[in-house]
Amino acid sequence: MKPKKRVTIYDIAERLNITASSVSRALNNSNHVNEETKKLVLKTAAELNYKRNVLASNLRMGKSHTIGVVVPRINQNIFSNVIAGLEEVTNQQNYNMIICQSNESVAKEIKCVNALVNQHVDCIVISMSVETEDISHLRNVIDHGIQLIQFDRVATELETLKVINDNEQASMEAVEHLIKQGYKRIALLEGPQNLNIFKQRRDGYLKALKKHNIAVADELIMKNAWTKELGATATRQLLSLPQPPDAIFASTSDFSALGVLDVAHDMNIQVPSQLGICGYANEAFTELTNPSITTIDQFSMHMGRTIANLYFDELNNSEVAVTPKVISLKPELIIRSSTLRKG
Amino acid sequence: MKPKKRVTIYDIAERLNITASSVSRALNNSNHVNEETKKLVLKTAAELNYKRNVLASNLRMGKSHTIGVVVPRINQNIFSNVIAGLEEVTNQQNYNMIICQSNESVAKEIKCVNALVNQHVDCIVISMSVETEDISHLRNVIDHGIQLIQFDRVATELETLKVINDNEQASMEAVEHLIKQGYKRIALLEGPQNLNIFKQRRDGYLKALKKHNIAVADELIMKNAWTKELGATATRQLLSLPQPPDAIFASTSDFSALGVLDVAHDMNIQVPSQLGICGYANEAFTELTNPSITTIDQFSMHMGRTIANLYFDELNNSEVAVTPKVISLKPELIIRSSTLRKG
DNA sequence: CTGAAAGCGCTTACAG
DNA sequence: CTGAAAGCGCTTACAG
Secondary structure (H helix, E strand, C coil): CCCCCCCCHHHHHHHHCCCHHHHHHHHCCCCCCCHHHHHHHHHHHHHHCCCCCHHHHHHHHCCCCEEEEEECCCCCHHHHHHHHHHHHHHHHCCCEEEEEECCCCHHHHHHHHHHHHHCCCCEEEECCCCCCCCCHHHHHHHHCCCEEEEECCCCCCCCCEEEEECHHHHHHHHHHHHHHCCCCCEEEECCCCCCHHHHHHHHHHHHHHHHCCCCCCHHHEECCCCCHHHHHHHHHHHHCCCCCCCEEEECCCHHHHHHHHHHHHHCCCCCCCCCEEECCCCCHHHHCCCCCCEEEECCHHHHHHHHHHHHHHHHHCCCCCCCCCEEEECCEEECCHHHCCCC | CCCCCCCCHHHHHHHHCCCHHHHHHHHCCCCCCCHHHHHHHHHHHHHHCCCCCHHHHHHHHCCCCEEEEEECCCCCHHHHHHHHHHHHHHHHCCCEEEEEECCCCHHHHHHHHHHHHHCCCCEEEECCCCCCCCCHHHHHHHHCCCEEEEECCCCCCCCCEEEEECHHHHHHHHHHHHHHCCCCCEEEECCCCCCHHHHHHHHHHHHHHHHCCCCCCHHHEECCCCCHHHHHHHHHHHHCCCCCCCEEEECCCHHHHHHHHHHHHHCCCCCCCCCEEECCCCCHHHHCCCCCCEEEECCHHHHHHHHHHHHHHHHHCCCCCCCCCEEEECCEEECCHHHCCCC
16 A cells, blocks of 8 residues: 655645745744744645654754663563653653663663664663663763763762652661661661662661661671562571561562561561561552551652653753752652551 | 764765765665675774764655554553563664553544654554544554554454454453352453453353353443452442352453452452452462462563564565464463362 | 765755 | 755665
């Protein structure tokens, strides 16, 4: 089947006996064009069902009206929500999004970022893979004059726009909540410390203990416990200590909290009376477990919207920007049964 | 900061004292170019860190190497998995994806589809919104010579490539499983019947009853029960019947199955002994509820990969295509505690 | 095998 | 306010 021929500005120009220049100006609402002409052009464009050829326009303007997004995994709660939020705003602004997943691999992340640069995207929105340490591929983005926005998992040392969560504060509140519930030996499941988010959550934990004059017990801090399986393994280790913890803060994710809960069930340990459990991320399932799991909501869809709005704000007042803006969102502690042993 | 100047084919041509034509031919691995020249060009391109300007190439070729995706919701399990699967393949092929969400609204869906047509995408992958009845916006896609691939929620009457699940078969297996577990009065929570997937699930239900000579009781078929809340409401109604059901097949989603389970808990009805419950979609939480919920897995990530592969296969043998291909994937019944009352 | 030229459809600096 | 012209960076039919 022969595809429909698309209408160009030349077709409109011909109809009205003017040049393509004027048509273009009218369509772009330039003020170097007669009001009458403008009206006529718009009317004719509508009649002929004209659609601007974005490919041509993009080439000419040297920008693609496209935002590239790189996340570790598209189908992970926080990221699919951030993407949904981004889509909402970018779509409204007639911008496109190209989405890539790094699968938590630096190599793939570099490949994605370079492909996006190559695509002449106007902006790259990224949350780093767990492996990422060297960030020269991100510097390269900036060198190409492409706006870079980091979110959630960011490289602090790189001066870019950032949208982050106040992980330290949230983590501190979670631990204080545990303390107020009377838990005395609170263990921490922490994630890879090269990711800033996990470092901050650790800092929040330490800060809360310090504030309440509780000594830090190194054997209660479990490294790299950021999946359900690793969370379960760490929990078994913790519970076999001479002085086991009476609460576990799975600061890495609700999945690792789920691992804790599983082990508790297996070992017939009562939650929350014998063991308190707090997760991170407010995954849908935390409401459904038995008992339901206390966790921290990050409002990820809102985060997505915030990132997109930040981009468009910067775009419109590009001159004003003095220092790289950082927007810190406040997560919220969601208290559920797994930590409620007092009223 | 001044952005890096990008290297063009003219820079390479100048270096080698040949024309841009030859450079282009060499880079595109045309066979109308000397082997020596080709090698030289590729070497120089690498040295200068040349990257093809896709914007220009796309304009010239009249194609964008981009696939547009329209789904009801990005952050819904099945769709975010399909997208992840799509990304895996398209990324490998150096294609881009533009993703839109219709939010279950036809108006938004039409807007998305038109925007994608306008973007000159090479292919549109779509799963319809619940509201969609008129499909002229999809016909319009085909009229523009753009490949259209429907998946999951498809308009059967429209002859396009399709990747679907065998909903009828899966539904029938689920109901047969319930029958074999000794359930006698099996209720159905069904979804909006303008969506083919829900019609097929209903058909599977009817087929299973017929096969086992069980009379259909109209009062056991509840319309439009496709969210947790609607599922709960329908369940309350069902359980207050003079002859209430002893099993409920929430064919619309696991969320509605969750609504059923909630009501059962509230009314102190034992699952699975007094009431069997089967959901649809194998959402992560179905494993975690108490009891865990029997459901149907759709392998959505695999579905995404299948769609992308279908597109590239067609692209490469565009001449061979005789009749619009339909790929039907077989979902799998996942049997869990909520329906197991025999061994 | 290679070059010269045209063209994809737009936008915009330059004249008038 | 409008037109004529150049150019974004490629690709490809046409000559040779």
